Amino acid sequence: MSAREVPQGRLRTPFYSRLAELDTLNAWHTWKGYTVPDALYCADTEYFAIRNSTAVFDLTPMTKYRITGPDALVYIDRLVTRDMSKIRPGRVAYAVWCNDQGQTIDDGTIFHLREGEYRLCSQERHCAWLMDSAIGLDVSITDETADVAALAVQGPTSFATLSRMGIDGLGELKPFGLMHVDFDGFELMVSRTGFTGDLGYELWTAPENAVSLWDYLFAAGEITGIRAMGTDALEQARIEAGYIMAYIDFLPANATMRTGRTRSPLELGLDWLVDFKKPNFNGRRALAEEKRSGSTWRLVKLDIEGNKPAHHAYIFADRKGRKNIGFVTSATWSPVCKQNIALGTVRMPLGAPGSELWVEIFYQREMHWSRVMARAEVVDKPFWFPKRRGLTPPDLV
């Protein structure tokens, strides 16, 4: 009988035993029901591993769906806003998908694994929406979240580490490419993707190979200072890269109650992902109308003066703070750029790249709270975009 009882506590990923061995802080939280570390040694050390050597992140809890069948391409092309017919087998696409009202449900990566076979990988769960999108199409959708163990291996020495580990042909793998390799008798998929904005890869395999994969990886990386990392370091890195997160920088449209709280891709700075040349995709009609009549919101990347992170700060058009035009959604101090950076959402037409806004920052020093009105410049490009990220083959250092 008790076989029916679902696990009552936090789940452990297949890498848990290794993470636990390395853990010195005992700082864990839950992510989609799995227990994951905030940090294992020290968030700063882990962050610098991303930017300086190799950092390893367990991304098994990411939701993964397998999409197959004769209509797989038609299906995915209608699902997401970008033109998926251009994504050949062996390629990966960052994509965003919307409801009929053109509001963002989520963003994620779509792996064209083999001809007609895709994996969609996202932070949130979308089984119901994906199944509804399959009505009338010959396509099958399987949730394979628990069937695939995945690691992100990120940082300047990631290529060297993986090559040393014995993955052949990695040098030819371009950004957003993927390859299947037979590694030590098991199937491994390697993709040149990541969420850090740096040179990096993601490794995908069956859960039973997880520990062995980890051990090979750490053995190969030891001499270049490989580190496991938690979500704190990743959070800092992804803001530097200008990447948005569900429930932080936008809300999944299907799970939002209040009116006006959702965002369209155009309002999230993802207009480059919206291909109006496609005759039909979810949200096309609404987005075309929005493009015609103008958006309400704009996502801005802010370079803020000073060094006080602007968490949850209001954004104003003027220094006196008379005109509130939005708020910060993500903020951090960037150690590599030595910049005080943030992502925020502001009312159109304000916040064009190059414009000057004001951010009201509250900060605490020895119990007392202070407030500062900081000047912020709206920047166009990601804060961090190292050349090595695009090099093929990458440097071996």
Next chain:
Amino acid sequence: MTDRYDAIVIGAGHNGLVCAALLAKGGKKVLVLEANEQVGGAAVTREFADGYSVSACAHLLYQLQPKVRKELGLSPKLASDAMQTIALSQDGEHVRYAGADVRGVGGADVTSYRRFHTQMSRFADLLNTYLNTTPPRLGTSEFKDLATLARLGFDLRRLGREDMRTFLRLIGINIHDEVTERFESPLLRGAVSFDAVLGTHLGPRSPNTIMTYLYRLAASHGRLAVPQGGMGTIAEELAQAARTAGVTIRTTMPVKRIVVENGRVAGVETATGERFHSATVVSNADPKRTIMELVGTRHVETGFTRRISHIRMRGNAAKLHLALDGLPAISGLAKAEFGERLVIAPDEHYVERAFNPAKYGESSAEPVIEMTLPSFRDPSLAPTGKHVLSCVVQYAPYALEGGWTDAAKEAFTKTCIETIVRYAPGLESRITASELLTPADIEREFHITGGHWHHGELALDQFMFVRPVCGAAQYRMPLDGLYLCGAGAHPGGGVSGAAGRNAARRILREQAA
């Protein structure tokens, strides 16, 4: 290209024909493609046994909209008009009503019924205004929508304080409570309850059934008629009007798909592979069939698809046709009364009990039945001296547990005949042939998903602003060039022509703009 039209109408049902005729009158070059040999869709007369013909689906004309009649110059020849409804009693003490008059009940019921009918008719008139209008969109700032809404508010207030209060209370209420509060006669209660639930997946106790009752009263206050030659002649007359207006009608041309190019409609392709081009395609098919089969979900969006797939349209009404070698005998029924509408619904509980099994995919053990003898006034429908008994039978759920096998159909036919025999003893020996059209048969023959006469339940959550689905109530589908003109669109089913007319007006206005 020769095969290019201003508009192509899929399906020559009565709404399709009305729409086509009005579009042609508006100067459009229109083609109508019909899958069957005959025009009319479910408004069709056909032979079911040697020498016996019957209106295969709808057999009573309730509410052909006067505006449709006028604009198309129709003057259908009626075999019977202003028919009475006779609620049959096994002991021959029947209750008869037509308009505001009822006979065979106590004096209190006579007054009560008159008051009831008068009040309901007043509300039905209000409803009728909006049946003949495209529903406004809500929450927009378009002047036209706001004006229609303002008018609706004004019309409601114009009812007067008391009536408005009553209306607001009644609109969501059930017929069971009304009939039990108002009438003493079980027969009258039963028959009025049946009127409210005819063609629905509702029982008298289901809320909303006052609304469905009002719907039946709209247009002509419940005045019933049978066209000479059956429902098919209405369709023929409509087809004639359409042809006169310049419409090309081609029958035996089933449309396989609606051709979509570059995200908009480009024409249609028939089952034989023939293509007809038009930037405007108007579908008289039901919304599910239109979107899921003819267009294909790949050309529309997920949310819309989901809504379409959730439209409730599982029919419960079957048609039973009996060929009789002579008039049956019904105690207490004068010979002349065989031309009226006969109803088996002895009381409101009976109707409710008939409904119960339908919820679980079972057919009624004691069905409610509406009968007409069209051959009584219209001898052309049967050999001399013989008769056709046409019955609408409820509840025969589309998704019958185990399916509508021959055995299931036979058993249900037997149940129906046994039910009728209780009122018309000896009928069974007069039957020379019979035909049962279950919702599954209706789906197959008339290409209506679920065999639902109304192309979708008539319920408040599928009515007006939200018919067929949210955001598509203005006949235009979220695919450029595609329109809906059948009963699946506002205002719904019944041989009224309102959906076809509203759609045509909408299309003409949009294309003029």
Next chain:
Amino acid sequence: MKTYDAVVVGAGHNGLTTAAFLAKAGLDVVCVEKNDYIGGAAVSRKLHEDWIYSNCSYVCSLLRPEIFRALELHRHGLQVTPFGGSLTFMENGDYYGSYHDPEVAYRERARFSRRDADAYERYRSDTMRQCRIIRDFLLSTPPDPTSFRPKDLLGLMQIGRKFLEVGEDRIYETIRFWTMSVAEYLDEYFETDVIKAAMSGSGIIGTALGIHSPGTAYVLLHHYMGDVDGNVGSWGFARGGMGAVSGAIAGAFQSYGGELRTEAGVDKIIVRNGNARGVGLENGDEILANIVVSAMDVKRTFLNCMDRSDVDEDFYTRVENFKIRGSSGKLNIALDGLPTFPALPEGNSLHISDMHFIDSMERMERAYDDWKAGTWSKDPYIDMVIPTTVDPTMAPPGKHFMSCFIQYCPHKLEGRDWTDPEREAFARTVIDQIANYSPDFKKLILHYEVRTPADIEEQIGITEGNIFHGELTMDQLLFNRPVPGYAQYRAPVAGLYMCGSSTHPGGGVMAAPGANAAREILADLKRPNTVPENFGDD
């Protein structure tokens, strides 16, 4: 003879709430109650040794926090403890649990359908969106749509704005939500029968409708709009039983100088020259007051306690037509120990939960068919809770009190009164259904109390024993409740007011009707308002 400022008829939670707010405004108020105990349907009764029965209402989540705070109910002994998840036992030996922890709840739904597990997110936000629309109107008087008074027009505009501001697409969803059945509503999200069955119960509790009856989706909301400490939709127990709620409100009332009189059943509301002047008691005494406020249901107020000639004919007919139907019963049980449920793994958190024993939509609907046929459900929907699992005050240590709410149970059996053997048979039906899942349950029963709607009517005075004082259907909600045109708590007799659950926003231990009525009365008397506004929810 003394003339009070106001006499409130009925010391149920709504009557007491009105009385308390009036007294707080400085009025001289007396509240009369026919029973020798107060509370109406919110009571804690010692019916077996040291067991305390919440023998009528049994959970406390709808009670508006604004009222709790304004009357400082914690000072008068009210403490509400949140209660965990819910559980549905299945015929095949399995169970479906709705866990308090969202991730565990997800896994459990995914055990049946991954699609349903995900669909829940959309279901939750869509349903709570509807909830947000209605919650703002709970603590306000509904406007009269037939009136041209500025206040009503403003009220209508507010409703209109609230309705329109959600955006075009969602307006249509709202229209559909208010008109559809709970079964169809759930069908649009879920595919698993047991998940739908488990959720559909909230759509029919206390109503004479089935899960397939249009309008029941709204009733769902009526059970979702409650909250405990901002956890919307969660349930809680009043420590010491539901009597603690009325006891605390009565305490507040008395602390403001109000007077309570029990065993003072009202026979007649006295009307002189078209004005309500007081009440005549069953013992012949009269209590005079400038205004009379009735917490009784409208049928009892106008049909039993007034003369037909006292009110206008049209109003009287509408009250006669007001639908108030007995559809639910209760079985309250004293237990020698905690019953075990072998289907559920030992140690599982759902051992402390709200339990149900009907696992399919068909069974839910068939339960209703029995009611329509004039009898109790032979396979009923039971909402079973054991408050003593979280409240140690209601039974001796180690012993327990079980409350079973049963849907459906008619007021009369095929038109005639219940007999004792039939009441017994009804109790057996319930006990047997639970015993199917708990082998030791029967032998733990020390005492039980059966309450059919007829019993509830007899003891509490609610017509037909309808727990909501009137069906929660569209035709009897908002400005239609209780009667169109009289939804603003004023009866069509000068000085007579209604404050019971027959008025907006309806039943449940919410106290909002009582508070709203008090606000209207104070406005009429040009007294300062003591009734709180709703907290508002951005």
